[in-house]
Amino acid sequence: MAGQAVAVAVPPAVERQRGQWRLAFERFRAHRPALAGIAVIALLAFFVVAVPVLSPYDAESPKLLEIFEPPSLAHPMGTDSLGRDLATRILYGGRVSLAVGLLAVAVAITVGTLVGMTAGFYGGWVDTVLMRTVDLVYSIPSLFLLILLGVYFRGLSVAAIILVLGLLRWMTTARLVRAQFLSLKEREFVEAARCVGARDLRIIVRHLLPNSLAPIIVTATLGVAGAIIAESTLSFLGLGIQPPTPSWGNMLMDATQDMEMAPWTAIFPGFFIFVAVVSINFVGDGLRDALDPRHVVRKEQ
Amino acid sequence: MGRYVLRRLVQSVPLLLGISVIVFAILKAVPGGPLALYESTPGITDEDIRRLEHSFGLDQPLPVQYVTWLGKFVTGDWGYSLVQHQPVLSLILERLPNTLYLMGTVFVAVLILAIPIGTITAVRQYSLLDHAVTGATFAFLSTPTFWLGLLLIIVFGLDLRWLPLGGMATAGLPFDLGDRIRHLILPATTIALVQLGARVRYLRASMLETIGLDYMRTARAKGLAESAIVIRHALKNAAIPLVTIIALDIPELFIGALVTEQIFGWPGIGRLFWDAATRTDYPILMAVLAVSSALVILGNLIADVAYGYLDPRIRYA
Numbered sequence: 001m002a003g004q005a006v007a008v009a010v011p012p013a014v015e016r017q018r019g020q021w022r023l024a025f026e027r028f029r030a031h032r033p034a035l036a037g038i039a040v041i042a043l044l045a046f047f048v049v050a051v052p053v054l055s056p057y058d059a060e061s062p063k064l065l066e067i068f069e070p071p072s073l074a075h076p077m078g079t080d081s082l083g084r085d086l087a088t089r090i091l092y093g094g095r096v097s098l099a100v101g102l103l104a105v106a107v108a109i110t111v112g113t114l115v116g117m118t119a120g121f122y123g124g125w126v127d128t129v130l131m132r133t134v135d136l137v138y139s140i141p142s143l144f145l146l147i148l149l150g151v152y153f154r155g156l157s158v159a160a161i162i163l164v165l166g167l168l169r170w171m172t173t174a175r176l177v178r179a180q181f182l183s184l185k186e187r188e189f190v191e192a193a194r195c196v197g198a199r200d201l202r203i204i205v206r207h208l209l210p211n212s213l214a215p216i217i218v219t220a221t222l223g224v225a226g227a228i229i230a231e232s233t234l235s236f237l238g239l240g241i242q243p244p245t246p247s248w249g250n251m252l253m254d255a256t257q258d259m260e261m262a263p264w265t266a267i268f269p270g271f272f273i274f275v276a277v278v279s280i281n282f283v284g285d286g287l288r289d290a291l292d293p294r295h296v297v298r299k300e301q
Numbered sequence: 302m303g304r305y306v307l308r309r310l311v312q313s314v315p316l317l318l319g320i321s322v323i324v325f326a327i328l329k330a331v332p333g334g335p336l337a338l339y340e341s342t343p344g345i346t347d348e349d350i351r352r353l354e355h356s357f358g359l360d361q362p363l364p365v366q367y368v369t370w371l372g373k374f375v376t377g378d379w380g381y382s383l384v385q386h387q388p389v390l391s392l393i394l395e396r397l398p399n400t401l402y403l404m405g406t407v408f409v410a411v412l413i414l415a416i417p418i419g420t421i422t423a424v425r426q427y428s429l430l431d432h433a434v435t436g437a438t439f440a441f442l443s444t445p446t447f448w449l450g451l452l453l454i455i456v457f458g459l460d461l462r463w464l465p466l467g468g469m470a471t472a473g474l475p476f477d478l479g480d481r482i483r484h485l486i487l488p489a490t491t492i493a494l495v496q497l498g499a500r501v502r503y504l505r506a507s508m509l510e511t512i513g514l515d516y517m518r519t520a521r522a523k524g525l526a527e528s529a530i531v532i533r534h535a536l537k538n539a540a541i542p543l544v545t546i547i548a549l550d551i552p553e554l555f556i557g558a559l560v561t562e563q564i565f566g567w568p569g570i571g572r573l574f575w576d577a578a579t580r581t582d583y584p585i586l587m588a589v590l591a592v593s594s595a596l597v598i599l600g601n602l603i604a605d606v607a608y609g610y611l612d613p614r615i616r617y618a
Contacts, residue, residue: 136319139597141556144574144590151578152332229445233560236447237575252448256564263455270448278443 024214027290034286037279044276048094057085059092060244068262078264080254086265090272093246098276100162100241101228107166108227109220112173117212119174120181121204131178134171142168146230150239161240165230173219180212214291221284225277232273248273306606313598320594321374324587325367331583374591380584382577389588392573399469400557400569406485407493408554411500412547418497419504420536423512434501441498450491450564457487467566488565492558504543511539541611548604552596 028034047054063083071078077086119130149164150156156164184190185208193203228248234240235249243250248269255266339345339353354360358369373380379389422431441449458466465471465484474480511517512535520530559571566572570589577585 132315132319135316136323139316139320139594140323140590141552141593141597143559144556144593147559147575147578148327148586148590151581152330225443232445233447236445237560237563252451256451259451259455260459263459266448266451266455270445270451273445273448274440274443277445278440281439281443 024290028286031286031289033282034290037282037286040275040279041283044094044272044279045098048091048098051088051091051095055085055088055091057088059084059089059246068258070262071264077268078262080251080262080265081258086251086268089246089251090248090269093248093251093269094272094276096158096241096245096247097228097231097249097273100158100165100231100247101224103162104165104169104227104231105220105223107163108169108223109173109216111167112170113177113209113216115170116174116177117181117204117208120178121185121200121208123182127178130174134174137168138171143233146234147237147239150234150237154239155242156240158241161231161234165227165234169223169227169230172223173216176215176219177212180215181208184208184211218284218288218291221280221287225280225284228273228277228280305609306602309602309605313602316598317595320591320598321371322367324591324594325370327590328370328583328587329363331581374588379588382582382585384577384580384582389584392585393570393588393592396568396570396573397555399567400562400571401554403485403488403562403567403569404492404554404557406489407496408550410489410493411496414493414497415500415504416536416540416543419501420508420531420539422501423505423508423539424531426509435505438498438501441494442502444495446491446495446558447560447564449494450488450561453487453491454564467564469568488558488561488567491561491564500543500546503546504539507539507542508535511535541608544607544611545604548607549600551600551603552593555596556593 061084063079066075066079066083067081069075069079069083075085075087077090080086080089115130115134119127145168146164153160185203190203190207193207198206231240232247232249232252235247236253238250238253241247241250243254251269252266255262255269259266339350351360358366361369377390379393381387382389382392385392418434422428422434425431454466457464464487467484469481469484470477471480471484517530517534520534525534555570557567557569557571559575561567562569562571563575573585574589576582577589
């Protein structure tokens with residue numbers, strides 16, 4: 001699957017800015033697993049959005065006469081311990097799990113980019129303080145912190161879960177953006193911008209940030225996969241999204257009680273986490289190959 | 302080298318102090334305050350609470366409390382569990398062998414499997430085997446550990462009834478090695494499969510990079526046997542980054558795998574932390590957090606030092 005590497009042509013200097021993104025797009029298009037990943041995610045997104053139209057069932061109210069029905073035509077993934085249609089619940093749960101994953105990464109990337117660019121651009125003691133903070137947060141096992149926050153503020157709201165997941169995952173981005181800024185700010189084009197009188201903010205926003213975008217995009221994509229797993233772990237432990245609102249994680253928590261009688265209640269929700277995470281990882285892999293040509297060259301050796 | 306190690310050790314001190322402040326803050330952040338557990342005791346009066354506050358030193362200013370706590374912690378006085386009324390240190394030492402037994406098995410198994418698989422897939426790049434293994438590692442990397450654990454329980458525990466569903470040993474049975482091993486298989490496999498994916502990917506990439514280097518061509522030109530080239534020349538260098546990764550895993554040995562321990566009812570450190578968290582038994586929480594964070598820092602230190610030791614191209618200024 002790593003075989004779709006493409007020879008990297010050196011773009012003519014004139015066309016450099018626009019040309020690089022187009023070349024990246026071409027490389028991405030040749031990465032078949034990534035394309036498959038996008039297709040699967042699009043399909044999943046469609047079903048998750050369209051579930052009220054597609055499914056005749058309610059995701060939350062119990063139907064006690066239809067408990068633990070195995071997969072059939074009426075219930076393609078069976079029903080759970082309260083007689084609710086599992087497929088419907090999985091799709092509604094997908095809304096929560098995907099949205100939480102995306103938004104948590106948005107929080108993480110925003111915080112990480114702000115910290116990283118401040119540290120990288122200003123250097124000195126600002127850099128020292130910020131990067132030692134990153135080291136500090138990195139040193140504490142994040143699952144432990146996640147559990148503590150979950151227990152201390154029992155029954156976290158969805159917004160709070162997003163915030164907590166985001167605030168435990170910003171450090172990678174911060175280190176990455178800082179490294180980019182450190183090397184970019186010494187380059188001639190930044191000096192040139194400074195010579196014509198550009199202020200700090202303009203240099204950061206117009207020159208440094210756009211040139212750091214590629215690694216940010218890659219980390220963000222792979223981060224969504226990680227955040228989906230983190231959310232489902234938290235909900236699986238009973239500390240995340242609270243029932244009756246379904247999420248892939250809390251459905252699996254319920255399933256631990258019912259596995260013996262109704263194994264499908266454990267198999268299907270986890271399968272959807274797996275499919276979503278694999279697809280996103282494929283897209284992230286494809287983006288990395290497309291946006292970082294050096295990475296591909298290394299792979300080819 | 303010695304000076305580098307010393308400097309890194311000195312640098313970790315502020316980091317450790319920072320962690321101690323965070324851990325101390327966690328105690329202060331207990332909902333309802335550190336004495337919440339006592340306040341719900343029937344028949345307790347405000348007077349009793351005040352006396353408890355005084356005996357725990359909670360009526361003193363925060364910085365004083367912090368310094369007192371830190372002094373005790375450093376000297377090994379980690380306090381008593383609020384729920385089990387035993388010294389925290391002995392509770393941790395009681396669980397530690399269980400976690401080491403599980404994680405140690407995983408650690409060794411993963412290493413034994415990852416090295417040949419990573420090497421072969423790199424040497425036979427783009428072969429059918431390589432594609433199959435790369436696909437499988439990618440899949441395992443994307444699998445949530447707890448789902449994998451549940452699937453293994455369904456298939457091997459509930460369906461085939463080959464292996465026990467959880468625990469470390471059959472209750473009431475005197476020590477029996479076979480029984481112990483049967484209980485170990487499912488939880489160890491769960492963790493190992495996920496870790497194996499990461500290790501194989503890492504070693505394969507590192508191997509591919511090494512194989513492309515000039516000295517490999519020289520070795521071939523000398524007429525060495527292919528197996529000697531791969532093992533003596535390539536693997537030896539490609540494994541250097543693996544050592545780093547292994548060192549970074551040191552805290553894992555202590556932390557264990559909380560979620561896996563939870564699913565399989567494995568009485569390790571992860572479970573200890575979980576039980577303490579749900580009952581806000583904060584002396585245990587603080588100790589486990591502090592030790593695991595310190596181990597993360599130690600792991601980083603060992604990784605850096607080992608890397609410099611094994612790869613002379615790396616120089617420390």
